[in-house]
Amino acid sequence: MTTFSMTATPLNAACTCLLADGRLLTITASRRLRANRADVKCTVPGAPAVSAQMQQVVRLARHTEARLDSRDQVVLSMDIAPDPGQREWELAAVLADRMVRGLRPIPVGAPPMAQGWSDRWHLGQASEATVDGVAIGHLGALDGHADLASAVSSVRAWFPLHSGGINDALAWVEVSVFAIEAGTHDDAGEEETITAPELDLAAQQDVRQALAGARHFDGHGLGRWRTVVRFGQPRFQGGSYQLALVMADRLARGREFVPRGRLIATGTSRAWHAGMVESVEGREPKLALISTMTAPGDRVLLPADWEASLPPGFAARLRERGASVACIDRIGMI
Amino acid sequence: MGWFSLRGKPSANTGAIADLGVGMVALRLDAGDVAPPGTVVVMFGASGQARRLAPGKVASSPGDTVFCFHPGPYTVDLAPFAAAPEWGLRVRLLIDAPNPHAEQQRFDLFLYAEHHEQGGQLSLADLGAALQTALQGELAQGALDLPPCTTLEEWHAFRAGFNQLLYTRYGLTVDDCVPVDLGGQVDFADVLRARALAASVAADDAMQAALALHTMSALPPTGVPDAPPTEPTLQPLSPAVSQSDPQAAPHSGSQPISKPISRPTKQPIAQSTAPTALSATADAASQTATQPAFHSTPPATEPEPRLQPEPPTQPPPKQPDAHTHQDAASLRRLFVELPVLSRHLRLLVLPEGPAIFQAHQLLLLRLDMASLNVDTMPSLAWAAPDQPLGAADQARRTAATAIAVAALDEAWSLLARLHLAVSEEWTALLHEADRVCANLETGLALRRAPYVPRQEPEL
Numbered sequence: 001m002t003t004f005s006m007t008a009t010p011l012n013a014a015c016t017c018l019l020a021d022g023r024l025l026t027i028t029a030s031r032r033l034r035a036n037r038a039d040v041k042c043t044v045p046g047a048p049a050v051s052a053q054m055q056q057v058v059r060l061a062r063h064t065e066a067r068l069d070s071r072d073q074v075v076l077s078m079d080i081a082p083d084p085g086q087r088e089w090e091l092a093a094v095l096a097d098r099m100v101r102g103l104r105p106i107p108v109g110a111p112p113m114a115q116g117w118s119d120r121w122h123l124g125q126a127s128e129a130t131v132d133g134v135a136i137g138h139l140g141a142l143d144g145h146a147d148l149a150s151a152v153s154s155v156r157a158w159f160p161l162h163s164g165g166i167n168d169a170l171a172w173v174e175v176s177v178f179a180i181e182a183g184t185h186d187d188a189g190e191e192e193t194i195t196a197p198e199l200d201l202a203a204q205q206d207v208r209q210a211l212a213g214a215r216h217f218d219g220h221g222l223g224r225w226r227t228v229v230r231f232g233q234p235r236f237q238g239g240s241y242q243l244a245l246v247m248a249d250r251l252a253r254g255r256e257f258v259p260r261g262r263l264i265a266t267g268t269s270r271a272w273h274a275g276m277v278e279s280v281e282g283r284e285p286k287l288a289l290i291s292t293m294t295a296p297g298d299r300v301l302l303p304a305d306w307e308a309s310l311p312p313g314f315a316a317r318l319r320e321r322g323a324s325v326a327c328i329d330r331i332g333m334i
Numbered sequence: 335m336g337w338f339s340l341r342g343k344p345s346a347n348t349g350a351i352a353d354l355g356v357g358m359v360a361l362r363l364d365a366g367d368v369a370p371p372g373t374v375v376v377m378f379g380a381s382g383q384a385r386r387l388a389p390g391k392v393a394s395s396p397g398d399t400v401f402c403f404h405p406g407p408y409t410v411d412l413a414p415f416a417a418a419p420e421w422g423l424r425v426r427l428l429i430d431a432p433n434p435h436a437e438q439q440r441f442d443l444f445l446y447a448e449h450h451e452q453g454g455q456l457s458l459a460d461l462g463a464a465l466q467t468a469l470q471g472e473l474a475q476g477a478l479d480l481p482p483c484t485t486l487e488e489w490h491a492f493r494a495g496f497n498q499l500l501y502t503r504y505g506l507t508v509d510d511c512v513p514v515d516l517g518g519q520v521d522f523a524d525v526l527r528a529r530a531l532a533a534s535v536a537a538d539d540a541m542q543a544a545l546a547l548h549t550m551s552a553l554p555p556t557g558v559p560d561a562p563p564t565e566p567t568l569q570p571l572s573p574a575v576s577q578s579d580p581q582a583a584p585h586s587g588s589q590p591i592s593k594p595i596s597r598p599t600k601q602p603i604a605q606s607t608a609p610t611a612l613s614a615t616a617d618a619a620s621q622t623a624t625q626p627a628f629h630s631t632p633p634a635t636e637p638e639p640r641l642q643p644e645p646p647t648q649p650p651p652k653q654p655d656a657h658t659h660q661d662a663a664s665l666r667r668l669f670v671e672l673p674v675l676s677r678h679l680r681l682l683v684l685p686e687g688p689a690i691f692q693a694h695q696l697l698l699l700r701l702d703m704a705s706l707n708v709d710t711m712p713s714l715a716w717a718a719p720d721q722p723l724g725a726a727d728q729a730r731r732t733a734a735t736a737i738a739v740a741a742l743d744e745a746w747s748l749l750a751r752l753h754l755a756v757s758e759e760w761t762a763l764l765h766e767a768d769r770v771c772a773n774l775e776t777g778l779a780l781r782r783a784p785y786v787p788r789q790e791p792e793l
Contacts, residue, residue, distance in 0.1 A: 036779075066474035068740070069769050070776040146417050151530035153522075179523035179530070220420070220515070224523040247482060251418070254522035255515075256482045258415040260474070263482065299481040328483045333513045 009102035014111040017092035019082055025089050026079045026111070029096035034073040040097070041073060047081040054078075054093050060121035061094040064139060065103065074100055091116030091129050094139070104142070105295040123149055134172075134232065143262050143297070144172070146252060152178050157248035157263040159241045160286040160293075161233060168289045170264065172232040173241055175211075175248040177225040190215060194227040198234035206239065213272030214246040214331070221253050240280035243267030243301060246331060261297025261323070264290060275330040279305035287311060296322030304329035350455060355404035359429075359461050360445055362401050362454025363392045369402040374429075376401045376442050382670065384442040386432060401445045401454070405429040407509055410462035411516060414469050414480055419520045425465070426510040427500070438674065441505030447670040450663075465500065472499060472747055484513075494754060502678075502750035503743070657725075657732040661714045664735040668708045668742060675742070676701040678749055685757030693764040700771045701745075707778045708738075717784035731781050738777030744770045 009031070017025045040058045042051040054076060074097055082089055092114045098104040116129025116136075124139040124147075131142060137154075138147045144156030154176035161171040180193070191208040199207065207229050215221040229245065244265040250256040251263070266286055267277045280286075283306055290300055291314060300323060302310075307327035318325050350361050354373055369375045369389035378384050380397035394400050406428035413422045432439050449456045472478045478495045479488060493511060500506045676698055684690055714731055717723045723731075748767055755763055 066471065068737070068773055070737075071769060071772045148416055149529070151526050151533055153526060177526075179526040182523075220517045251482070253420070254418045254525070255420045255517070256418060257421060257480050257484065258417050259481050260476055260479075297476065301483055324479065324481055324488070326481070326483050326485045326488070328485075331483065333484075333515075 010100060010106055013096050013099035013106050015092040015096040015099065016111050016113045017089045017115055018113060019086055019088060021083070021086075023080060023082075025082060025092070027076060027089065027092045027096045028079070029074055029076050029100035031072045031074055031100045034071055037073050039070065039073060041075045042093075043075070043077045044081050045078070047084070049084060050078070050081060054090075057090045057121055058093055058097045061097070061124065061139065063122045064124035065098075067103075069101065072101065087117035088115040088128070090118060090121070091126055091131070094121070095131070102296075125149070143260075144174075144248070144251075145258065152176050153252045153254070155248045155252040157244035157251070157265055159244040159264065159266050160282075160289045161236055162282040162285045162289070165285065168285055169233075170289070170293050171236070171241070173245050173248055174230045174232075175245065175252045176228045176230070177249070177252045178227075179224060180226050182224055190222055193223075193225060194229065196229040196231075198231060199229075206242075207245065210239075210242045210245060210269070210272050211249055213269075214249060214275070216273040217275040217331070218250070218253075218255060220255065221249075225253065238280070239268040240266045240282070240286075242269060242272070243277055243303075243331075246272060247301065250331070259297065259299035261295055261299070263299050263301070264294065265301040267301065267303040267328075275332050277303050277328050277330055279303040283309065287314060291317055294318055294321050294323040298323040300325040302327045351402070354402065355406070357458050358404075358455065359406075359408065359458055360401055360403035360449065360456040362399065362449075364400075365392055365394045367392050367402075373402050373404045376403070376445065378442075378446050382446065384438055384446065386439070386442075399446070399450070401442075401449075403429060403441070403445070403456075405431075408458055408461075410458065410465065411514065411519065412462065412466045412469055413516065413520075414466075414473055416470060419525060420515065420517045420522050422514055422516040423469075424510075424512050424514040425508060427506045428509050429505065430507045437677075439505055440502065443671065443674055444504050447667045450666065465504070465506075468499070468503060468743070468747070469496070471743075477747060477751060495751070498750040498754050499747055502753065503746040657728050658714060661728075661732045661735050664732075664739045665708060665711055667739055668705075668735075671742060671746075672701060672705040672708060675745055675749065676705065679752075682749075682752055685760055690760050690764065693767075697764065697767050697771065700775070704738075704771070704774050704778060707775075707782070711778070712782060712784075721784075723784055727785060730786070731784075734777050734780035736777075738774050738781065741770050741774035741777060745774070 012028065012030045014026055014028045017027065019025055038055075040055050042054040042058070044051040044054070058074075058076065076093055076096060078089070095104065095112065095114050099106050112132050114129070114131045116126040116131075118126040118129070126136065126138060129136050136142060137150070140147060141154075141156065144158070146153045146155050154174055156172045156174045158170045158172050160168065162168050190212040194208045194211050196204045196207045211227065211229070227249070231241075244263070247256065247263055247265050251258060266280055268280050269276050269278050280303065287306075287310070294300060298318075298321075300318060302325065304327045310327075315325050347361060347363060347367050350358050351363075351367065351370060354361070354370060363369060363375070368391045371389050373389045375387040375389055375392065376384050377387055377394060378399040378401070389402070392400050392402075408427050409424065410427065411422050411424050413419050415421070429441050445456065469478070472495075473480055478492055478499070480492050481488065484492070493508075496511065497508045500508055679694075679701065680698055682694075684694055714728055715723055717727070745767075748763065748770055751766075752760075752763055
């Protein structure tokens with residue numbers, strides 16, 4: 001289950017990986033008292049070299065974690081042995097190791113499927129990596145964080161997408177900014193530097209206007225950036241993604257405090273140049289979705305109008321899961 | 335004792351003294367220096383006991399260490415998140431009047447434990463960097479929370495935790511703390527551009543390295559024991575150790591006496607295994623002690639040409655020397671701070687209940703055992719009285735000390751959280767204390783072991 005607390009971390013976790021030759025590999029991680037044994041132990045039937053490599057990968061990836069806990073030993077095992085040259089199981093091993101120690105939530109239902117390898121695990125960067133079909137460039141991208149070593153700062157934020165009950169889901173919007181020379185575009189040309197290649201023209205125009213307006217409100221980000229906006233699910237209607245979009249843009253430009261987990265926001269505005277946040281439709285299903293999908297460290301931002309009508313115990317339930325919620329009427333500092 | 339050498343030059347500190355209260359927070363004074371009015375003088379006796387004095391001309395007896403600090407206020411800008419350099423906190427700090435209830439002021443301990451080395455100077459920039467690192471670590475671990483679009487309640491909670499952290503960990507009082515837009519000082523676009531430039535410059539190298547790694551990674555070198563120390567690496571090590579040990583021993587107070595003993599015992603063994611080494615220096619003797627079979631065959635004139643090619647290999651000792659200093663400073667911190675930390679923990683007011691009481695007692699016991707472990711820590715450079723340790727093993731030991739010091743830092747911030755905790759949070763925080771203790775013990779155990787400890791066999 002995805003509940004998180006210091007004392008009740010799971011004892012087992014699994015992560016699957018689809019190898020290039022079509023076989024499905026499952027990496028199972030279990031946790032036990034370390035008792036002066038090695039911190040990571042790996043077993044692969046019939047392939048000791050692969051298990052040694054897996055131990056090295058997991059140890060290198062642990063360098064990117066903020067918390068050191070030397071009490072537990074994690075035992076990782078593969079059900080089938082990959083070929084010696086195959087490396088795409090590496091990301092699955094890293095994720096299983098993190099899930100079993102409670103650093104990443106374990107999804108309800110089927111274990112996640114991850115492919116990816118890296119020569120820079122100690123920096124948290126991964127190559128050709130996908131988790132459940134979503135491409136990531138480094139481990140922090142699972143929480144939408146920017147890569148601290150990359151020249152392109154790209155940040156994801158999530159927003160609830162209401163599509164009739166059973167298909168409700170959290171969708172993400174990614175803002176990538178790249179620095180350009182100041183003065184290349186004047187202030188009026190800010191919208192020209194923003195592209196959203198997957199959207200139709202009307203939606204592109206909305207995205208451009210929202211971002212340019214929010215940057216006017218910020219007063220510092222004009223004419224400095226080339227921006228690309230991508231959506232995990234480009235076919236939607238309505239403007240409730242705009243708060244997530246604007247917050248992702250502020251995070252990508254290094255001008256907002258960074259949440260420990262994901263940022264989940266819903267809200268729109270007709271006056272982003274004034275920093276106002278307005279209410280959106282679909283309150284009940286979106287709140288229900290948010291309260292089931294939050295993970296430890298997540299930050300939930302809702303329009304201020306919703307504050308009075310939040311279901312009782314909503315904030316407490318999120319706090320129990322390690323997340324926090326705020327109802328805001330404008331963006332910016334306090 | 336570096337400050338003996340400064341005695342003949344009383345003007346060495348004048349520039350820094352004039353800067354006190356502006357760019358310099360504290361510095362170590364020599365006998366004869368004059369502390370300017372408005373500052374506070376702290377004198378540490380040879381036993382580490384501190385007393386605060388009025389400013390004026392410093393008259394210290396040998397063995398005393400005298401620090402002088404300006405109480406401030408100082409203003410520093412901190413970026414709480416490395417990923418958001420343009421969004422920061424402007425903090426106004428001051429070093430308060432001494433707390434009459436405390437036996438030792440925390441700021442005095444901070445100076446004594448962490449700024450004894452490196453000239454004894456604590457500049458405002460260094461202090462700001464230390465505070466920023468501590469703040470970023472706390473936020474990354476979730477001990478403090480500063481989410482985007484912070485509400486007023488969350489801000490107050492953050493302020494309380496931050497104030498307590500700085501007071502408990504550094505002895506600093508936060509006078510004022512406001513979120514501030516650092517866009518005028520740091521331009522994130524320039525930061526990204528610099529990254530792009532660095533990436534393009536290093537692109538070829540990175541590609542080469544990645545290719546090399548990719549081809550090598552099919553045969554990962556895990557589990558391979560450290561290569562036996564070859565003669566060129568072992569040889570420069572001995573002079574580095576012999577010149578750094580006299581410095582480290584009085585500071586850390588935990589260097590065992592195995593090192594002085596090992597010198598005399600080495601000669602007979604060298605004689606018995608390789609009579610040819612009799613005429614050689616002590617350095618050559620350490621060579622022969624490790625590889626006797628190699629040295630028993632050459633004729634008596636062998637040691638002389640063997641010593642000749644050594645001068646070119648002198649530069650490498652910088653690395654082990656840095657290890658020695660870092661390890662000694664870390665052990666000194668543990669030695670000085672662990673008893674104080676456990677005294678502070680003992681003074682906490684516990685909530686009702688036997689479970690918490692027992693956990694608290696266990697925590698104190700484990701900290702005392704860790705303190706004893708530090709007091710008796712063996713020397714860095716020696717595996718046993720007659721066996722010098724290779725550079726790789728010394729580096730590993732230094733890394734293990736760093737684990738223990740990181741746990742010590744976490745223990746101080748945990749103490750700050752325990753000060754503020756309501757009784758429901760105590761169970762979770764004591765669980766956290768269990769983790770910190772386990773890390774401390776792991777680091778110390780790895781530091782104590784001369785070689786990589788034997789682990790369970792891989793199946």
